[in-house]
Amino acid sequence: MSRIILDCDLMKFPHSGLYYYCQNLGEHINQVLAEENEPFVQMFLPPRKKLILRPEPYHLVERKWHKFFQPFLLDCRVWHAPFQSGRIFPNRKRFPNLKIVLTIHDLNVLHEGKPEPVQQKSMAHTQSLIDQSDAIICISEFTKRDVLANCYVGEKPVHVIHNGVNKLPEVTGDVVGYKPAREFLLGIGYLNKKKNFHVLLPLLESNPDLEMIIIGHHDDPHYVDQMKRLAQQLGVEKRLHLPGTVSEGDKIWYLRNCKAFLHPSLAEGFGLPVVEAMQFGKPVFLSSFTSLPEIGGDAAFYFPDFDANVVQDVYRQGMQEYETSNLSEAVITHAAQFDWAESARQYIAVYQSIID
Template structure:
C-alpha cells in the first residue's frame, strides 16, 4: 500500500470497506486491517485498523482471537506462523503471475514463483482475481487439494465531477492511458495514432515507474513529430482521474500482462470505448464490448482504432460497454470473500 493510486492499494481499501459493510449488516464482528505505519498511508484512522510495529516480529497478540488471516497479494511479506497459531486459517489472493509474461530472465521468474509457492504452501484457500490467473496458477504452481476460487475485483462508481482538471488541461480531444508508465504497459505502441490523427492528444496518467522507458517514449514521440501532443503528467488525484475518464475520446490499454485491468472497467462505466491487447486477463475483463489489438504494428494499431471508433457510434455498442462494466461490483465481490472466510470455519 505504498502508492495510493496503485491498483493493489485500491483493492485493499475497497475490499476492506465493503467486507466490513456486509459484516455490519450481518451483525458479525468486523474484519481488522493490518496496515503499514501511518506515514505511508492516506487512509483515515478507523477503530478496526491494526498498525504494524517492529515488536510484532516477536509477539502478535491480535492473532490469538483471529480465525482467518487474508493475505491480499502473492508477493506479500507478512504471513502468520501457523505453528504458533494452529487455529488460524489463511486465505491468499493471487492477482497475477505476470513475471511469466513480461520477458523477465528465468532466474527472476523462478525466484518469484518460489516465493508465491511458499505462500501457497502456508495457505488454506486460494483466491484468484481472474480465470486467466487461476489457469496460470494451476499450470505453474502446486496447489494440492486446496480450494481455488475466482473472485473478480469490483469497481467503484467514479464521481462525474463538473470541476476542471487540476493536472494538465487538454486543449483538444484526447486519448487516455492509465497505469504505471513502464515497459509492461506498452504505451509507446500508441504513438503512431497521433501521426494518423493530428487533431488528437495522448495523455497517459500514472506513476513514472521506469524513467528510462518514459524518456524512450518522449524520444520516440519527437522522432515521429508528435511530442507536443504527448502528455505524461504522472500520478493524479481521483477527481482528476474521473475527469480524464469522463472527457476522453477512448481509453487505450495495450498492456503485455495484467492480472485484472481496473482502468478498463473504470472507462466502461462512463460508456467509453476501450482498446486492449489480447494478452493475459484483458479479454476476460473487456469481454465482447472492448476492441482488441491482435498485434502492435503501427498499421494494426491505426486500423483497429479507426474501425473501433466507427463501430462505437452504434447505440447497441455503447449499451454493451456499460453492461460489461456492471458485471464488476464490490458488494458482490465482498460477499464472495465472506463466503470463503466462512468456509474455513
C-alpha cells in the first residue's frame, strides 16, 4: 500500500458527526491494514488542542507552516477529502501524480428549503471538489443518485460505502442528567427546522402516559422556541424535555431505556442515530425522505406525511406490530450490517483501484 493521507481537518469540531466519522474511518482502516501487515493510512489532524484522541504513530498533526510547505505530500499517492463542503489541501499543479478521493455525505442543501443563492454557492463548492477528484464515495445510494442528478462527474467512478456503526458499550449506573419519571420517546439530533422534531408533539397529546426527550445541540434557538410554544398550545410542555447535548454515557442510557426512537428528519445523508437505536432492538419511526428508507429498510416504520393524525396512527400501529410480532431481534440483525471493519475494507479497495 502506497502512502495515503486522510484529511481530518473537520475534527477541529469536537463531538460532531464528522469528528467521529473521521476517527472511526481512520482507526478501522488502520486496524484492517495492521492485520494485513500493510503500512498505516495517516490521519492529517488539526492542532492537538482540538482533539480528544490519544496520540498514535499514524497521526500527522497540522502545523501553521504547512500552509506553505508540505513535505509529507512528496511521497503521498492518495489524498482522501472526507466531506463535500470541506477542502482539498494539495495543489494538483504541484503534485500532478497525487490521486484524490472525495467522500460526499449528502446534498442536503437542496432539500432544506434554503434560498437559491445559498444552494448555488454550496453546490458550486461541491462541484469544484468533484472536479479535482479521481474517485468519489457516497455514503448512501440516495446520495449517489442525488450527486449524479445534480453534479457533473464525467467518467469518474462513484462508489457507495455505507458508514459503519460502533457497537455501543454497556453503561452501568443511572443517567447523570435528566431521568424521566415514566416511559419516554427519544429523538437525537441538532434541533433545527431540518430535523422536523416538532411534528412529533401530537404523540404526547394522544399518549398522556409518555414523556419525550430530544437530545442534541440547540442549533436554531428560534426553532427551539417554536417547539416550546407548540408544546404549550398542546398542553404537553411538562412532558417535553430538550436537555441539549449530553454525555455519551447518558446518550446510551436513553437509547437503552426509551420506548421508541423517532427521527422525522427532512434531509439525511445516512442517519447514524437510527442505527444506534436499532442496536438496542428499539422500534424506530422515520420520515420517508432522502436516505432514511435505505438505512432503516424493512426494520423501521415510516411517516408518509406529518399530519398529526397520520403521525399518531403510524406510531400506534407500528408499536402494536412491534410488540405482537416480537421484532426486536430482527431490528438488531438489521443494525449489524453497518460494520466499520467492512466499510474500511471497501475504502481500501477504492484507494487501491486508483493507485494500480
